[in-house]
Amino acid sequence: MASIEQRKWEVREGEPGPGPVVYWMQREQRAADNFGLLYAQSRARELKRPLGAIFCLVDSFLGAGMRQFAFMLRGLEETEEKLRRKNIPFFLLRGDPGKEIPRFVKKCQAALLVGDFNPLRLPLTWQKKVARAVTVPFDEIDSHNIVPCRIASDKQEYAAYTFRPKIHKLLPDFLKKPPTLKKHPINWPGSTDIPVYGPSSRPSPHRQECLCYTADGSTDIPVCGPSSRPSPHRQECLCYTAEGSTDIPVCGPSSRPSPHRQECLCYTAEGSTDIPVCVSVDWEKALASLKVDSSIGEVDWIKPGEKAARARLKKFIKEKLARYPEDRNDPNLDGQSGLSPYLHFGQLSPLRAALEVRNSSAPKEAKEAFLEELIVRRELSDNFCFYQPKYDRVEGFPEWAKKNAAGHRSDRREYIYTPKQLEAAGTHDDLWNAAQTELVVRGTIPGYLRMYWGKKILEWSESAEQALATAIDLNDRYQLDGRDSNGYAGVAWAVGGVHDRPWPSRPVFGKVRYMNYNGCRRKFNVKAFIFRAMKK
DNA sequence: ATCGGCTCGCGCAA
DNA sequence: TGCGCGAAGCCGAT
Numbered sequence: 001m002a003s004i005e006q007r008k009w010e011v012r013e014g015e016p017g018p019g020p021v022v023y024w025m026q027r028e029q030r031a032a033d034n035f036g037l038l039y040a041q042s043r044a045r046e047l048k049r050p051l052g053a054i055f056c057l058v059d060s061f062l063g064a065g066m067r068q069f070a071f072m073l074r075g076l077e078e079t080e081e082k083l084r085r086k087n088i089p090f091f092l093l094r095g096d097p098g099k100e101i102p103r104f105v106k107k108c109q110a111a112l113l114v115g116d117f118n119p120l121r122l123p124l125t126w127q128k129k130v131a132r133a134v135t136v137p138f139d140e141i142d143s144h145n146i147v148p149c150r151i152a153s154d155k156q157e158y159a160a161y162t163f164r165p166k167i168h169k170l171l172p173d174f175l176k177k178p179p180t181l182k183k184h185p186i187n188w189p190g191s192t193d194i195p196v197y198g199p200s201s202r203p204s205p206h207r208q209e210c211l212c213y214t215a216d217g218s219t220d221i222p223v224c225g226p227s228s229r230p231s232p233h234r235q236e237c238l239c240y241t242a243e244g245s246t247d248i249p250v251c252g253p254s255s256r257p258s259p260h261r262q263e264c265l266c267y268t269a270e271g272s273t274d275i276p277v278c279v280s281v282d283w284e285k286a287l288a289s290l291k292v293d294s295s296i297g298e299v300d301w302i303k304p305g306e307k308a309a310r311a312r313l314k315k316f317i318k319e320k321l322a323r324y325p326e327d328r329n330d331p332n333l334d335g336q337s338g339l340s341p342y343l344h345f346g347q348l349s350p351l352r353a354a355l356e357v358r359n360s361s362a363p364k365e366a367k368e369a370f371l372e373e374l375i376v377r378r379e380l381s382d383n384f385c386f387y388q389p390k391y392d393r394v395e396g397f398p399e400w401a402k403k404n405a406a407g408h409r410s411d412r413r414e415y416i417y418t419p420k421q422l423e424a425a426g427t428h429d430d431l432w433n434a435a436q437t438e439l440v441v442r443g444t445i446p447g448y449l450r451m452y453w454g455k456k457i458l459e460w461s462e463s464a465e466q467a468l469a470t471a472i473d474l475n476d477r478y479q480l481d482g483r484d485s486n487g488y489a490g491v492a493w494a495v496g497g498v499h500d501r502p503w504p505s506r507p508v509f510g511k512v513r514y515m516n517y518n519g520c521r522r523k524f525n526v527k528a529f530i531f532r533a534m535k536k
Numbered sequence: 537a538t539c540g541g542c543t544c545g546c547g548c549a550a
Numbered sequence: 551t552g553c554g555c556g557a558a559g560c561c562g563a564t
Contacts (some may be wrong), residue, residue: 158546329558377557400544451558493557501556504542511543513559523558528558 004039004141006173007148011115011138012131019109020050020188023088024101024130026116027121028143029055029075030306031082033178033349035143040114041088041184049111052089054104056097057286063476063481064123065293067443071304071480076348077283078305084280087184092281098129116346117142119386119485120150146351146375147174149382156387158398158526159499163380171375175354299443299480302341309342313353321362325369330524331446332532337370341444343378344481350374380499381489391488392472394465397496404497404510405464411507415460421469421525422457430455431517431526434533436474443480448523454494455515459508468495 020045028034037053044051055076061068080090093100105113115127117140131138142148147170157163303306316337320327327335342348354374357367390396394405417427425436435445435453445453454471461467471491476482492498495512502511520526 159556164544302557308554380557398545448558490557499557501545502543503559506560513557515559 004035004042005286006151007035007141007143008039009140009142009148009150010115011127011140012134014112014135014137016047017105017109017136018110019111020044020052021047022105022108022113023051023053023111024097024113024115025053025055025079027118028116028346029072029079030347030349031079031181032306033143033352034181034346035178036114036141037088038138038179038181041181043112043114044184044186047111048186050186051184052091052108052188053083054091054093054101056093056095056100057290058095058097059291062120062143063473063533064275064483065296065477065479066290067296067298067480068482069290069292070287070298071341072345073287074307075304075345078307079347080281082306085183086181087187089188090281092286094286097126098133101126101130102133110134110136112137112139114139114141116140117144117149119382120483120488121389123146133234144346144350144381145379146354147171147379149379149386152379153383153387157380157383157499159501160376160380163383164376167376167379173330175351175358177350177355178349183456214307226513293477296440296478299441301442302338302480304341304345304347306347309339309348310388311353312338312342313348313356317356317360317362321357321360321370321522322366324362324366326381328369329448330526331449334446336447338444340484340486341481344486350378378486381485384489385485386493391485391492392468393494394468396492397498400502401497401512404512408508408510409463413460413462413508416462417460419466419473423474424461424469427456427460429456429517430530431520434530438533439474439478443478444480449520450490450530451494452515452520454491458495464495468492471495 021040023037023040025036028036031037041051043049045156057073076090076092076350091104092103097482101113104110112475113130113134113136115130115138118127127140129255140152142461145152147167152170153163153166157166164228302312307392318336320335323333323335324337327333329335339348339353343350343353354371356373357370386397397405415428421427422436424435424441425440427433431449432453435449438449439445439453457471458464458467468491471494472488474490475487479487481487488497493500500513503513505511507512517526
């Protein structure tokens with residue numbers, strides 16, 4: 001019953017161009033189980049057109065630093081390779097997506113544009129800008145939610161209990177194995193006047209701009225690729241061995257033109273000194289060129305990419321799923337899946353995860369507990385951000401909580417810490433400091449403790465507004481999967497009672513649910529957690 | 537250890 | 551209009 005069509009939302013109508021179908025990859029950074037890509041491919045096959053994927057790398061994104069950008073780019077590098085094997089070239093664009101995506105679409109005279117769904121404000125403004133600038137049909141496919149956000153509900157849900165029945169009703173339609181991506185039958189062409197090239201068996205009219213070299217001393221192997229030494233064209237010349245060849249592409253410095261020039265399929269950037277838009281991306285160069293906060297470094301407990309994501313999913317199902325309902329709330333037991341960075345960057349399909357969990361041999365209650373988190377609560381976050389544009393402001397809180405925040409503005413605070421003190425884990429509370437240290441060092445806080453972390457920021461800030469801003473800032477900068485609707489919904493829950501209910505009133509919190517140190521002591525070995533966190 | 541009360545409002549049954 | 555119940559709790563009584 002459910003087809004890819006059901007995940008589609010028409011961003012704009014338009015007149016199809018004569019060129020290829022273009023898939024604009026945004027949140028769904030994977031080749032497998034990607035409905036946007038699958039939809040783009042089915043349209044391309046239907047129209048007998050080539051298919052290409054583009055990703056626009058921005059210079060800054062909601063406080064993300066090297067930790068997050070590196071995880072993303074290393075994942076994209078793997079995805080580029082997977083797509084290449086499917087005869088789908090991958091282009092890394094740089095700059096403002098609102099400008100670069102339309103420019104690319106025009107350049108290759110795209111038939112149509114297919115993009116991802118992302119409920120956050122900035123990506124939505126990009127989508128609007130692109131929709132205004134292109135003339136071709138532009139469709140959005142929600143491949144981040146098992147039940148597409150726009151279909152699950154047409155309004156902001158009040159709580160999980162109002163959302164759950166809607167999801168469960170639609171789940172049988174959407175919890176189905178996705179089709180597999182096929183090797184694309186039509187090659188990417190050289191476009192008509194602006195020199196953009198890709199793997200192709202057809203000669204390009206702009207071959208003369210494509211410079212390919214053989215290695216020094218090498219006799220006949222075509223040597224292509226990014227060079228470390230600058231040359232007029234070299235850095236723009238990124239090559240492949242011939243399609244179908246089993247030769248490994250070899251790169252090396254040389255000044256001699258290659259006799260295998262016909263195997264070198266390149267482009268030059270549009271007469272500018274911009275970093276070239278390449279079929280084969282120089283990922284290290286892209287990473288090095290980023291001007292983002294590099295003081296927040298990469299983490300070593302999780303490897304980026306589709307392959308690592310699938311491996312972690314398998315390992316979780318095999319080793320942890322059965323104990324998930326009990327172990328997930330004990331920060332000492334590492335009982336959670338650790339999949340959320342993969343889900344955040346789209347390196348893992350939530351549908352894939354749900355199907356593998358459902359088909360596993362774990363106890364029914366364990367599967368249900370995990371699927372509740374993966375589907376109902378995760379997708380409720382997208383619902384919150386999409387239908388509540390002020391998802392990161394007190395104005396986005398429910399009515400009772402907004403009044404609440406106003407009414408307790410002048411309550412005396414026993415402790416007040418500045419954002420800097422909080423960031424430095426310099427509070428009187430050793431458990432909170434340990435949680436903050438985990439965030440800084442590992443880029444994540446165990447689930448239960450994350451709630452405590454947020455609640456205390458509310459308690460120790462001078463206002464709810466300040467608490468919300470601090471929690472979001474710390475989450476966006478340090479959390480590996482920060483800047484995610486789950487993060488905004490989670491913080492709004494802790495600070496603003498979003499998706500929660502009112503509780504007995506008390507100072508500072510008012511009717512927002514309170515949590516304390518004793519509650520943690522009842523649930524897990526606090527000292528053991530602090531010891532482990534501080535040792536690392 | 538377990539339980540009820542706290543407190544608001546959504547959505548469904550009637 | 552009435553009524554049950556909810557994103558993971560706290561607290562005091564038993």
